[in-house]
Amino acid sequence: MYRSKRSFSHTHGHGGGRYRGNQRSSFGRQQRQATFNPTFLVEKAGVKLVKTEYLATHRFDDFAILEQLKKNVLARGYTKPTPIQDQVIEPILGGRDVVGVANTGTGKTAAFLIPLIHRVTIGALARVLIVTPTRELAMQVRDELTAFGNGLGLSSALCIGGAKIQRQIEGLTLGPQFVIGTPGRLKDLEKRRRLDFSDFGAVVLDEVDRMLDMGFIRDVRGMIKRLPSKRQSLFFSATIPDNVREVMQSFLTDPVAISVQSAAAAENVDQEIIRINGKPKLEVLHDLLKTEGFEKVLVFGRTKWGMEKVMRELARRGLRVAAIHGNKSQNQRQRALSEFRDNKIQALLATDVASRGLDIDNVTHVINYDLPATYEDYIHRVGRTGRADKVGKALTFIE
Helix, strand or coil, X not given: CCEECCEECHHHCCCCCCCCHHHHHCCCHHHHHXXXXXXXXXXXXXXXXXXXXXXXXXCHHHCCCCHHHHHHHHHCCCCCCCHHHHHHHHHHHCCCCXXXXXXXXXXXXXXXXXXHHHHHHCCCCCCEEEECXXXXXXXXXXXXXXXXXXXXXXXXXXXXXXXXXXXXXXXXXXXXXXXXECHHHXXXXXXXXXXXXXXXXXXXXXXXXXXXXXXXXXXXXXXXXXXXXXXXXXXXXXXCCHHHHHHHHHXXXXXXXXXXXXXXXXXXXXXXXXXXXXXXXXXXXXXXXXXXXXXXXXXXXXXXXXXXXXXXXXXXXXXXXXXXCCCCCHHHXXXXXXXXHCCCCCEEEEXXXXXXXXXXXXXXXXXXXXXXXXXXXXXXXXCCCCCCCCCEEEEEEEC
């Protein structure tokens, strides 16, 4: 038997899941090129995190937002605010700048969209720019905007790479109230003089640490310089390392700071090490996918070609699988994500960059086929399961 079942120990996470002092420095630049081994995060069975329920100070009915918007929130199945929504909606309604330290999956998209939709609809804001690190996250924001803005007559444009720029240019000529996009495409549209950053009264930078990890720091800085000096600025990041802090300070004015980081890894995730002991990893993965209960599985690997090769072999064996990585076209990535969401495929194989911003319900398992490069990547991966009070499992292959 190659499985070594253990559960996560809260003693390594330091409550907020971030390293302190000397521990933090051990995951610097050199570590990004090395391979992060999460074995030390896994302790003997029986140690469990105790989850304390968050007591919201507001209900959605309490917020001073339009009745139609309240109906749309209810129609989306939102009954009580998540911690970030509870603490962020009111300051944004009041026009304040906000910095939110929050992981993906905490409800932060709704936290900024709900008050911004209200402010645009009542005429307090004319236009909003929302910048995300990935196409997938931008599309998710657009979909949420469409749902929350139902019946309010809002207009939007999605500006992302991998899609025809001419169609996006045509959309921008209509002067949409919300523009949602990725840094590279937004910069390209501005160079073509189809987008003027000084037109926006509110700007959201979402998952800023991911943007900087992906090499967008120059684009983000350039964007900030061109924004109007009088604006509402909203800034969200899962971590605040020095380069993120630098951007934050140049972007915000007297912000309300909210931190709702989860613990080191999702409290609803059982983490296990799978000791391969010389057995081919592909065979171990195949055996797991044939096991009962592995219904909706995210598999993370290090390289594009590696994940593609594994996906093709599993498909040859008759398993319902797909892959998303940088070599896939936007249509291919979107089709794979849709099929995974709709349970038409059992497993989605992804690289870290391609998976940024993924927010998919009911993922039963995350499998680290290849070890993550950093502690942050490990936390990001395992956080794709165990959401909305459901228990998930994260398995990491170790030689």
